Amino acid sequence: MSLSPAPACIELTHGSGGRVTAELITNVFHRHFDNAWLRQGNDYAIFTPPPGRLVISTDAHVITPLWFPGGDIGCLAVNGTINDVAMAGAQPLYLSAAFILEEGFLLTDLERIVISMAAAARAAGVPIVTGDTKVVERGHGDGCFITTTGIGVVPKGINISGDRAALGDAILINGSMGDHGVAVLAAREQLHFITPPQSDSAALHSLVAAMITAVPELHCLRDPTRGGLATTLNELAHQSGVGMQLTEAAIPIHAAVRGACELLGFDPLYLANEGKLVAICPAAAAETLLATMRAHSLGREAAIIGTVTGDAQHLVQMKTVFGGSRLVAWLTGDQLPRIC
């Protein structure tokens, strides 16, 4: 007679807080995220931060499908929150991760996700130091949701905020727009491409560190995720009380993304990105910033895409490739739900 095999699926008892929860934490989360904080076995992590201002940011991740070309919900949850922290100009220090799992979710799938998170955290040098696991009944969740929260420290003298864009500032991005959105769309709709688009999911904190070293007077940073570049620029224009003038021809968009958008009626400026940032800096520093970004592996296709203007209505305008002018409005409706 042999013992019954371990359950291959998440069951409600994995969320009970009892012995089965403890085993899941030890065998899956602690095993892969392994670090001194988790080994302590407390419901919290204690750390001594470097002196200075700290940043906290949080993101829930509900992307579907859980795996897509170029990434998965795990690396996305790590990189996405690292990026939110980095957009304050901060060096990310620690992450927490809270899982909401659906009864019936395969344990092997959970482990794949956790391994991906662990690899992303290790690559970024930002450990996952505390967490939580809840389980909901079948049909009351959707496989796996992950909420990550990040803590970082802002270097002295750095003052980056969405309300600091000023008249005449240059607007830069670190590369092509829409890759994540189209990659997820392709995975979801099982579209076939000759060169399949890949998500750009990446942790941007080392790029940001290089940028603030080269141009400490950087005014704004923001990652154009949900809502895409268009929405991010409108947010920044609104927050800073300025307008913006873009040059469409300067915005890099990969051929596969452009093709998919034309075919399916999407606008790449509204598609989500997961390894991209918008930077706004004084015009005089723009070429230095551009060169710094291009010298970094995550900024090779960086470009100056526009200028901050004095529009009282805080509109984002774009000179089109055909020489006309187009209003780049906020996203209304939802092009692609559950993109991150």
Place this chain on the structure above:
Amino acid sequence: MSLSPAPACIELTHGSGGRVTAELITNVFHRHFDNAWLRQGNDYAIFTPPPGRLVISTDAHVITPLWFPGGDIGCLAVNGTINDVAMAGAQPLYLSAAFILEEGFLLTDLERIVISMAAAARAAGVPIVTGDTKVVERGHGDGCFITTTGIGVVPKGINISGDRAALGDAILINGSMGDHGVAVLAAREQLHFITPPQSDSAALHSLVAAMITAVPELHCLRDPTRGGLATTLNELAHQSGVGMQLTEAAIPIHAAVRGACELLGFDPLYLANEGKLVAICPAAAAETLLATMRAHSLGREAAIIGTVTGDAQHLVQMKTVFGGSRLVAWLTGDQLPRIC
């Protein structure tokens, strides 16, 4: 012709990251959580912590029903994470909140929850400084899930951890066991009581502050939430490599909880609590700690319930009210799923 009325339900577009998301954030979250960090409009909050060691803790909340006697998911999400931070002996400073909403969830219900969170945060003096909102399709979530993360600072000289219980230490609790579990059970199963049990949901940080001032040599603190007192004591015994000897008669349990448990076959030692803590301290300090706890409004029914022993198997034993001895094992299975 009039404009169409604002949607009364959460729609997918509330999670798009576009204009409708921005309106939800402004009109609901910022309006009620209102503070200087949120008003900045960034995806993060910046703060300068007091010097010293910091604590981070996170919890996902998936409780059903969302409203129950004595509380709701909103105050629970605030108090629960404040308590996790406080269990390090820390003073909680800031919270983040990430919402996963199901398409079709009533906006009025969301606002009720947000108002409850805001009230709990204000009462505790711990602002919600950053957040996130995602929306999933109808049938892929369950109304409202909330993940909160807390940051706190540990006072100098305090060294509380689950691995510090030592031979001869006293084990205390701050009041009756099982109230939250039975209150949620009653709401879920629509049970009727003459005196309906109320959840004990409460923020324990001011009680903890009084306790560490009176007894700075406190060894362990933990909140017996999921899995109840039994599981929490087993965790601590395991983590510290000790055994425990409890006295059943010393453990306060309200009559309604005892009655419901007898009727329904539950064991109150395994029911979740949301305003309770276990404290372990040197025996010599136990009476001082007890008096301090009893002098606080959240510790009036505090009791010394047992002693740390030298059991090599790390078992938790209990002298029953009938004079016998009973093993208090880890929770196996799940008495009540989605209790927090």
